[in-house]
Amino acid sequence: MAGKKVLIVYAHQEPKSLNGSLKAIAVEELSKQGSDVTVSDLYDMQFEPRTTRTDIVGDLYNPEQFNYGVEAWEACKNGCLSEDLIEEQRKVKEADLLIFQFPLYWFSMPAIMKGWMDRVFIQGFAHDFPKCFDSGLLRYNKKALLSFTTGGDQGMYSKEGLSGDIRWVLWPMQHGILHFCGLSVLAPQICFAPEYVALEERKQMLSSWAKRLKTIWEEKPINCIPEWYYNI
């Protein structure tokens, strides 16, 4: 939509992959609509996933015992975070919609993207207990969506399948990260087992993503509560 800003956080090593194509389609489709699209291409940026002392510029709050959470929180309040984090936080602040594009690794996101969460969504920026979940700091008109590919097929990721219901995998990421920060969670975009399907089906995955993006601004968020995940 014209005037809207989108941040795509993208974690795949290969532009020719399906993840690469899904990212490219999102850039194309959203730009066509007049949205301003920014991509954080984590592998290309060689994004640092480790939470260490170097994230804090200058003196530590407590040099006797390093506590990353406390130090990052203090540094955030005092403008002493490392430059790469400030830059990512700036992109998040400006965005109306965050899209995370990645291949599912071990029932979760790849380490490089987990590191983005660990380092960018710090206390004082994305939450500030008890300001979390519905009162998380990113709660103002910001939406977020996980778009990912899997190795296993849809049958494996069913309640009766070996890998269990795919929604069980979504809980830590959607509720534990996105909702925790106050973001409104849109339904995930999941491409099951693209490496094991015919070319035609992969094309279908790309076109249904493009189609969904045409009306993405009209979508209502999911109700991010246990019932959505566990049908309880």
Place this chain on the structure above:
Amino acid sequence: MAGKKVLIVYAHQEPKSLNGSLKAIAVEELSKQGSDVTVSDLYDMQFEPRTTRTDIVGDLYNPEQFNYGVEAWEACKNGCLSEDLIEEQRKVKEADLLIFQFPLYWFSMPAIMKGWMDRVFIQGFAHDFPKCFDSGLLRYNKKALLSFTTGGDQGMYSKEGLSGDIRWVLWPMQHGILHFCGLSVLAPQICFAPEYVALEERKQMLSSWAKRLKTIWEEKPINCIPEWYYNI
């Protein structure tokens, strides 16, 4: 137990932290029993969490389109994985028990430990579809245990709490990683909100871990099926 080998994969930046103490106690207690204990101290090793081209030594299987899973699998079969991965895999192969010691970050493990999973437990070493879950490649007499600290307290991590049942967080890690590789999963060791409790309670956390370790070799694994996690 005498003659047994243990690998502790440890992810905390500060030796003086509770995680550091839990790790030290495990080393001490298990060594006292006569076990041979190895620690992979990930921050100290500056362990690389990113899955990239440099994990494969020499030519790629398909240089036209980089697929990490395929390349790592081929490199594993052909002995062309990078030295740091071969070293971690050697430690895993030798271990009778794997202990993962970490602070819970965002309903999961810190990125540096997620990267250890992404890069060490690759196809051909830890699984080889359909050799996964009960037929995973690490299924022979190898046990694994997650030992972690949380920010939120036990009430928050209850079924009715804001963060939901702690077992919902365990599913991707215990079932999706450890069980997927065929490991027998021991009950997790969880220290809730050590930063918010009195010193006496933190000491209690350490002593109950030490006590548990005295009989760790007698423990039966959990039944790692959906019922354990979701009571369904």
